[in-house]
Amino acid sequence: MHGMTAPALSVEGVSHAYGVRRALDNVSFTVAPATFAVLLGLNGAGKSTLFALITRLYGTQRGRIRIFDHDVERASGEALRILGVVFQSRTLDLDLSVMQNLMYHAALHGIGKREARERAEEVLTRIALRDRARDKVRSLSGGQMRRVEIARALLHRPRLLVLDEPTVGLDIKSRADMLGHVRQLIAEESIGVLWATHLIDEVADDDQVIVLHEGRVLADARAAQVVADCAAANMRDAFTRLTGGTTSEAA
DSSP states (O other), X not given: XXXXXXXXXXXXXXXXXXXXXXXXXXXXXXXXXXXXXXXXOOTTSSHHHHHHHXXXXXXXXXXXXXXXXXXXXXXXXXXXXXXEEEOSSOOSOTTSBHHHHHHHHHHHTTOOHHHHHHHHHHHHHHTTOGGGTTSBGGGSOHHHHHHHHHHHHHTTOOSEEEEESTTTTOOHHHHHHHHHHHHHHHHHHOOEEEEEESOGGGOOTTSEEEEEETTEEEEEEEHHHHHHHTTOSSHHHHHHHHHTSOOSSOO
16 A cells, blocks of 8 residues: 555554563554554553553564554654654753744754745734743743744654643643644644543544553444443443543543
8 A cells, every 4th residue: 555545553462571471463554544443541551651662662572553654663763753752751841942942853853944934924813822832832831832842843844743641731722722633633634543541531432442451452433332331321431441440540
């Protein structure tokens, strides 16, 4: 498969261990273009390990990961060029302005200054922060910083966007705004999205849901289908039945 017919993300039989502790155990799933896929799991389920493999922070021990058919091990340059990432920990330089952060990222991707500024203004307009372009990042709210991180991830026009617990530390309105913003991106840009979270209320009925628990995939289907397959009342109930435990962390 090539071009738009290929999955945005293909994870095939991926296992990863830290010494004797197995963090991922034969994980497989695909995310189609223009799809909002939620990687749902409690803290410690293996979500961050999987993100580290997708983004090449770690090398793949077993299995294959491909982004639009580009193998992240064998063709990492091509794969990473079409990947946008928002990590769980904040990675903006607080003492630089919003625009300076974006321009620095663009330079890393080899985008010329004039085009970089045009793209930066375009993405800042999209996230309704163009009026804060000259402000230092530290003057922004947590939700605004997260929006800038998404803008930065979109500067090089990726076809797959992966976000690791992007709403941690945000209030309810900021979380809802961010979800809405990313969903709108899918509708307008047809990019694939993998959104990792432990928050069950971030899942919509039509989302693809990959339930990851103790390094294993327990379900992979539309949320409404997962609920139906578990004969559950809702996604929270389905998650509890699948994992056989509490959802105390999955607020």
